[in-house]
Amino acid sequence: MNTQHAPSAGRLPFTFGGIVSGFRACVPVALGVAVYGVLFGLLARQKGMSWVEAQSMSLFIFAGASQLIALDLWGPNLPALSLIVTTFIVNLRHVLMGAALSPQLLRLPAGRAFGSLFFMTDESWAISLARYAEDGRRGRLSDGAFLLGAGLAVYVFWNVSTALGHVLVRGLDDPARYGLDFAFTAVFTALLVGLRPRRADILPLVAAVGAALLTLRLCPGKWYILAGALAGGFAAAFGPGSTPSREAGK
Amino acid sequence: MSPLCFSLLTILGMALATYASRAAGLMLMSRMTPGKRMERFMRAMPGAILASIVAPSALTAGPAEALATLATALAAWRFRNLPLAMGVGVAVVLGLRQFVG
Numbered sequence: 001m002n003t004q005h006a007p008s009a010g011r012l013p014f015t016f017g018g019i020v021s022g023f024r025a026c027v028p029v030a031l032g033v034a035v036y037g038v039l040f041g042l043l044a045r046q047k048g049m050s051w052v053e054a055q056s057m058s059l060f061i062f063a064g065a066s067q068l069i070a071l072d073l074w075g076p077n078l079p080a081l082s083l084i085v086t087t088f089i090v091n092l093r094h095v096l097m098g099a100a101l102s103p104q105l106l107r108l109p110a111g112r113a114f115g116s117l118f119f120m121t122d123e124s125w126a127i128s129l130a131r132y133a134e135d136g137r138r139g140r141l142s143d144g145a146f147l148l149g150a151g152l153a154v155y156v157f158w159n160v161s162t163a164l165g166h167v168l169v170r171g172l173d174d175p176a177r178y179g180l181d182f183a184f185t186a187v188f189t190a191l192l193v194g195l196r197p198r199r200a201d202i203l204p205l206v207a208a209v210g211a212a213l214l215t216l217r218l219c220p221g222k223w224y225i226l227a228g229a230l231a232g233g234f235a236a237a238f239g240p241g242s243t244p245s246r247e248a249g250k
Numbered sequence: 251m252s253p254l255c256f257s258l259l260t261i262l263g264m265a266l267a268t269y270a271s272r273a274a275g276l277m278l279m280s281r282m283t284p285g286k287r288m289e290r291f292m293r294a295m296p297g298a299i300l301a302s303i304v305a306p307s308a309l310t311a312g313p314a315e316a317l318a319t320l321a322t323a324l325a326a327w328r329f330r331n332l333p334l335a336m337g338v339g340v341a342v343v344l345g346l347r348q349f350v351g
Contacts, residue, residue: 085267184307188304189335228298228305
């Protein structure tokens with residue numbers, strides 16, 4: 001399916017060990033995700049959503065922002081179409097994330113690549129990307145199953161915590177009380193530092209931050225990620241100093 | 251159609267929309283050979299996405315969050331340990347929020 005121009009670098013391994021190491025690397029972040037899973041389950045119950053519905057969302061949609069937005073619109077007269085369209089729009093950033101992982105994913109059989117992508121979230125994407133970048137720097141062969149393992153960690157924690165929140169938890173403190181709302185900012189900051197940006201990356205990064213902050217002021221929701229990503233990409237593609245002598249691809 | 255059946259179908263539709271967004275990037279990239287500009291665009295993607303995710307909380311949430319982001323970055327740079335950097339960020343933000351809004 002995706003092999004019409006077979007990548008010259010050849011196939012990547014896809015091992016059980018890779019799944020395990022992806023899973024383990026993502027557990028600390030998945031714990032943070034679980035706090036919000038409990039919150040989702042709890043809010044879903046308060047909104048009158050049955051456990052079957054809430055759990056189906058976490059099992060099949062598996063996207064925190066979309067699920068929380070859906071809770072807002074949930075009621076006796078379901079606006080099905082606008083829920084589906086909103087979901088797609090909220091998740092548009094995944095298109096760029098999946099594309100950013102394509103150097104590795106194109107070196108896997110299509111079934112494994114597209115199967116792994118079902119489990120891709122912001123968190124597991126970032127951790128896998130950081131891992132693959134480090135593999136590249138060290139000249140190490142990446143394990144294509146790392147993304148799946150990292151995604152499964154988030155999947156397991158998100159689903160168990162959804163169930164806990166819906167069935168068991170009767171009240172929950174504001175995660176901000178324990179600084180947990182900041183956990184995701186911290187993780188993504190650390191991963192950004194781990195990419196070790198160079199001088200040529202400064203302009204794209206500044207463009208991304210500027211566009212993200214501007215978009216945040218203009219429209220609510222997760223648009224700012226998409227806008228920032230595009231601004232950074234275009235700044236890199238068309239900006240000055242884009243000499244082709246950057247480190248050759250992996 | 252029963253209400254439960256309808257809501258489950260809606261959830262299925264949302265699931266398909268989400269999966270489409272997850273699969274579309276790879277689908278597009280497998281169908282094109284990126285040129286020079288496209289390659290630079292894609293190479294900037296990881297950093298640009300991460301910076302965009304972080305920007306609102308790091309720069310507009312307040313001094314506690316801004317300083318905690320800085321502390322996280324320093325810890326990540328120094329120790330290269332993700333859980334540790336995450337712990338530092340949460341601890342610093344928790345501490346600073348006692349003093350500054």
